[in-house]
Amino acid sequence: MEYQEEDFLLLSGIQHFVFCKRQWALIHIEQQWQENLRTVEGGILHEKTHDNTIKEKRGDLIISRSMRIFSRTLGITGTCDVVEFHKSRDGVTLYGREGRYKPVPVEYKRGKPKQGNADVLQLCAQAMCLEEMLLCDTTEGYLYYGDPKHRLKVLLDEEIREQVKAICQEMHELYDRRYTPKVKPTKSCKACSLSELCLPKLCKNPSALAYMKKTISEIEVDK
Amino acid sequence: MRKLLNTLYVTSPNTYLSLDGENIVILKDEAEALRVPLHNLEGIIAFGYTGASPALMGACAMRNIALSFMKTSGKFLGRVVGEVKGNVTLRKTQYRLSEDEGESHKIAKSFILGKIYNARWVVERATRDHGARLDVDKLKGVCQTLANALKLVEKSQDLEQLRGFEGEAAAQYFRVLDDLILQQKDDFYFNSRNKRPPLDNVNAMLSFVYTLLAHDTAAALETVGLDPYVGFLHRDRPGRISLALDLMEELRAVYADRFVISLINKREVNDGGFTRMENGAVIMDDDTRKAILKAWQSRKQDEIRHPFLQEKMEWGLVPYAQAMLLARFIRGDLDGYPAFMWK
Numbered sequence: 001m002e003y004q005e006e007d008f009l010l011l012s013g014i015q016h017f018v019f020c021k022r023q024w025a026l027i028h029i030e031q032q033w034q035e036n037l038r039t040v041e042g043g044i045l046h047e048k049t050h051d052n053t054i055k056e057k058r059g060d061l062i063i064s065r066s067m068r069i070f071s072r073t074l075g076i077t078g079t080c081d082v083v084e085f086h087k088s089r090d091g092v093t094l095y096g097r098e099g100r101y102k103p104v105p106v107e108y109k110r111g112k113p114k115q116g117n118a119d120v121l122q123l124c125a126q127a128m129c130l131e132e133m134l135l136c137d138t139t140e141g142y143l144y145y146g147d148p149k150h151r152l153k154v155l156l157d158e159e160i161r162e163q164v165k166a167i168c169q170e171m172h173e174l175y176d177r178r179y180t181p182k183v184k185p186t187k188s189c190k191a192c193s194l195s196e197l198c199l200p201k202l203c204k205n206p207s208a209l210a211y212m213k214k215t216i217s218e219i220e221v222d223k
Numbered sequence: 224m225r226k227l228l229n230t231l232y233v234t235s236p237n238t239y240l241s242l243d244g245e246n247i248v249i250l251k252d253e254a255e256a257l258r259v260p261l262h263n264l265e266g267i268i269a270f271g272y273t274g275a276s277p278a279l280m281g282a283c284a285m286r287n288i289a290l291s292f293m294k295t296s297g298k299f300l301g302r303v304v305g306e307v308k309g310n311v312t313l314r315k316t317q318y319r320l321s322e323d324e325g326e327s328h329k330i331a332k333s334f335i336l337g338k339i340y341n342a343r344w345v346v347e348r349a350t351r352d353h354g355a356r357l358d359v360d361k362l363k364g365v366c367q368t369l370a371n372a373l374k375l376v377e378k379s380q381d382l383e384q385l386r387g388f389e390g391e392a393a394a395q396y397f398r399v400l401d402d403l404i405l406q407q408k409d410d411f412y413f414n415s416r417n418k419r420p421p422l423d424n425v426n427a428m429l430s431f432v433y434t435l436l437a438h439d440t441a442a443a444l445e446t447v448g449l450d451p452y453v454g455f456l457h458r459d460r461p462g463r464i465s466l467a468l469d470l471m472e473e474l475r476a477v478y479a480d481r482f483v484i485s486l487i488n489k490r491e492v493n494d495g496g497f498t499r500m501e502n503g504a505v506i507m508d509d510d511t512r513k514a515i516l517k518a519w520q521s522r523k524q525d526e527i528r529h530p531f532l533q534e535k536m537e538w539g540l541v542p543y544a545q546a547m548l549l550a551r552f553i554r555g556d557l558d559g560y561p562a563f564m565w566k
Binding site for chain 2: 029030031032178180182197199201202203206207208209211212215216219
């Protein structure tokens with residue numbers, strides 16, 4: 001199945017979705033956003049990497065910044081911080097370049113490597129977009145973390161690709177229903193930039209009507 | 224909860240609001256009178272014929288700072304609204320509900336239950352705090368009537384019935400509002416509510432404070448993505464922020480009226496600060512307006528525990544919390560809209 005362009009979802013949403021489906025829905029369906037220190041720092045970091053006027057070629061390596069990417073099969077669109085094209089015999093030809101190249105996405109993250117595989121899934125989705133657009137294979141990518149200033153190699157195996165597909169499909173299902181799911185509040189709610197908008201307590205199914213009934217019925221008691 | 228930011232009130236009419244970098248600069252006779260960083264503000268309310276630069280209006284719209292213009296009397300003139308926030312689905316659901324009498328009635332019922340509950344609490348609280356100076360039997364009688372009104376409202380079948388019960392309850396409550404004024408009785412009395420124009424000091428203060436509250440409530444609704452002009456209890460009327468007025472119902476007594484009464488009882492205002500026109504209309508002087516705004520700002524900082532969310536927050540965030548709960552109900556997170564019922 002292929003998605004229409006207007007139905008594309010933001011690739012960066014995969015991160016939100018893996019962190020919390022409700023957070024993703026609040027941002028991407030309800031269009032809510034609230035900056036906090038982390039999001040602002042992330043924004044500053046990306047401003048630098050997203051300067052696509054810088055073109056670099058170093059020997060057998062071409063570095064492209066802020067490359068717009070999409071996948072019709074996943075129905076997502078986004079921007080790669082950096083895509084490196086490595087000269088390789090099993091690569092593909094590029095317009096206006098000599099030789100064959102293999103794309104390697106590099107995603108920049110502030111802070112430390114996180115628990116969980118949200119960053120890996122985002123990177124893998126980027127790779128899958130590149131494969132679809134360039135008709136090539138990617139086998140690996142890199143996650144660059146600001147702390148320590150170091151990049152980690154990530155192998156993009158079949159298992160992680162299947163996860164990306166499943167996530168994209170679920171995102172589209174929720175989006176089509178314009179449905180904001182309730183989820184269990186967790187410790188990570190504290191780190192969530194949207195907790196003030198989300199009101200995680202509302203996920204515990206409190207009944208507003210019961211609250212009102214009870215409050216009113218207590219009037220007689222204190223008389 | 225969200226952080227409560229400040230509201231800047233500009234009360235001198237001969238000023239001009241301009242933008243300099245990330246600051247609002249207030250010019251008086253072309254000289255800089257005040258400079259405040261915008262990131263500390265969530266609202267700017269200008270009284271009188273104060274000018275503002277388009278650059279400042281743009282900056283406010285972009286940062287979601289509610290910029291409103293009022294006449295010196297406190298009458299609302301207009302406001303600068305930025306890009307519509309939130310998603311179209313939420314607003315469409317709001318419109319759909321507002322056009323459905325039955326659904327509107329359900330939501331309006333919550334507003335009115337909250338309104339009567341809180342009005343009753345204000346009266347009840349007065350009997351506890353100042354029992355020795357009050358006709359407690361009379362006030363307790365009103366409390367009982369209001370408790371009965373709650374039952375009637377709960378059983379009401381449609382909007383018309385609801386409005387009827389609400390009107391009766393409001394009349395009962397206003398009947399004893401004057402009793403709660405315990406100082407400066409010669410100058411501050413309340414017989415009935417009048418607003419166009421206010422004919423006594425108390426009504427002048429009430430009108431002014433309601434305007435402040437309406438500004439905050441409308442801004443809160445916009446922040447959560449709801450349309451403040453489309454209400455459930457108040458029907459649409461061009462230019463009227465019906466939903467903000469709906470949401471305000473439950474806050475009038477407990478937030479606004481009580482605030483006005485305490486200003487009088489604590490002698491923070493006095494008769495000298497009001498001017499009577501030939502036709503009986505009462506106008507507040509600049510100093511009185513300033514004193515009220517100052518007290519209002521400090522009232523907003525007082526911390527409370529939200530009765531439904533069970534979360535600590537400032538009074539000033541209550542309109543925002545309620546707007547959010549309303550949005551969450553419309554989105555389907557809650558089975559009803561939980562009115563703010565103060566204990």
